[in-house]
Amino acid sequence: MAAPPGRPGTQEPPARIRDDNGAIMTQAPTPTAETVRRLARSLLPEGEQPAVTPVEEGGTTWWVGTRHVLRLAPDREASLRQLRELRLRSLVRAHVALAVPTSVARGEWADGLSYTLDTRLPGATGEEPGVSAVGEADLAALLTALREVPVRQAETLGVPRVAPRSLETLRAAAVSAAGRLAEADEFDPARLAQLAAPAARQLGVQSGAAVLVHHNLGRAHLVVSGDGRVRGVLGWTDAIVGDPAEDIASLSAAVGAPAAVRAATLAGYGARPCLRGLWLARCDTLVRLADALDGRDETPLPVLRGRVLRAWESIMLERVTELPGEEAP
Known part of the structure; x- marks a missing residue:
């Protein structure tokens, strides 16, 4: 599934600031809950209103409902690395028996900045889970x-x-x-x-x-x-x-x-x-x-x-x- 082309409200415009010499520079926007909510609605079946929650405070990774994770690249270098990761996961999946996330939609959430909407794998992460x-x-x-x-x-x-x-x-x-x-x-x-x-x-x-x-x-x-x-x-x-x-x-x-x-x-x-x-x-x-x-x-x-x-x-x-x-x- 990909974002519908030309759908309004799915991209945030870059902010424009001036340097010490007065020249205009482009600064990547900060993703907000509303940014994520609008993007998620454009990617999921019409009528779905998923709750969006940041995985960590101030981060660029968000839970979307109970079945998806939305990852927003914060800069162009991260966008290139994200694209490489998507391709690598496809290669790895043929060899690794453990589950690897699948991207169900990808595109740009702001000018030149990529996103991927991934499947959420069942299980827990973080500092608590132990391994048997x-x-x-x-x-x-x-x-x-x-x-x-x-x-x-x-x-x-x-x-x-x-x-x-x-x-x-x-x-x-x-x-x-x-x-x-x-x-x-x-x-x-x-x-x-x-x-x-x-x-x-x-x-x-x-x-x-x-x-x-x-x-x-x-x-x-x-x-x-x-x-x-x-x-x-x-x-x-x-x-x-x-x-x-x-x-x-x-x-x-x-x-x-x-x-x-x-x-x-x-x-x-x-x-x-x-x-x-x-x-x-x-x-x-x-x-x-x-x-x-x-x-x-x-x-x-x-x-x-x-x-x-x-x-x-x-x-x-x-x-x-x-x-x-x-x-x-």
């Missing part, structure tokens, strides 16, 4: 399927190839962050001694092939049912071709280090990518929490503290003193 043992198997199937998506096809769609991050550099940032967190009585920096500099260098060497990486498998993008099964995956905008340890890292902060590593192991990943993903998550979460305490990250502190706790859960694998020489699949 069977849910871990679902995550393992997801990681396996991502490895099977043809990389060349993904790149043809515009998915960028990104080199693996330096764990040494991230470790140095985490050491600094841990010092600030210690002053706030948030974290014991001695725990970072588990990742000595030589280990960070060793875990930085990745000889396996690049794969499609979701790159944002946080709790907001995992749709979990009441029995702990993972039923769907949202948020494919940040997908890259690159280091599979990034998805292991996201899962470590989302569902806990033990569950993430068990899922990665079930997917066929060996000790090196699992430990690399674990330490990417641990360092990332410390840096994010320290940034929030310093006012540089607006994510609520309880959310960031939860991610630190989950990423720093102990696992048996980290007791391995010498990494085996197997290559990542």
Whole structure:
């Protein structure tokens, strides 16, 4: 279904402001409930009057009734990424058994700014839902399927190839962050001694092939049912071709280090990518929490503290003193 061409009231005109020199600049309009309501009415069968509710305050993602989600791109770059995401979801759907949202309508909600009206997947997202043992198997199937998506096809769609991050550099940032967190009585920096500099260098060497990486498998993008099964995956905008340890890292902060590593192991990943993903998550979460305490990250502190706790859960694998020489699949 697409928006009826030429239907009035479905697009917001761009605002015009002047810079310091008096020149007129175009500024993207701010989506309001009325903007969303009018657009939703134009897309759904005539007579439907769906309730519209923002997914988060001030955001550009809205619930439309009980069956749809409307996502409004805030700028032209986001519009290009949204178009790429729609194409990528079609490619991924052929390989991933979990549900992936389907776009039932797309177009422009303002001049040059795209929207997509997606199906709403049944289940819960957010910081609360837990993943069961069977849910871990679902995550393992997801990681396996991502490895099977043809990389060349993904790149043809515009998915960028990104080199693996330096764990040494991230470790140095985490050491600094841990010092600030210690002053706030948030974290014991001695725990970072588990990742000595030589280990960070060793875990930085990745000889396996690049794969499609979701790159944002946080709790907001995992749709979990009441029995702990993972039923769907949202948020494919940040997908890259690159280091599979990034998805292991996201899962470590989302569902806990033990569950993430068990899922990665079930997917066929060996000790090196699992430990690399674990330490990417641990360092990332410390840096994010320290940034929030310093006012540089607006994510609520309880959310960031939860991610630190989950990423720093102990696992048996980290007791391995010498990494085996197997290559990542």
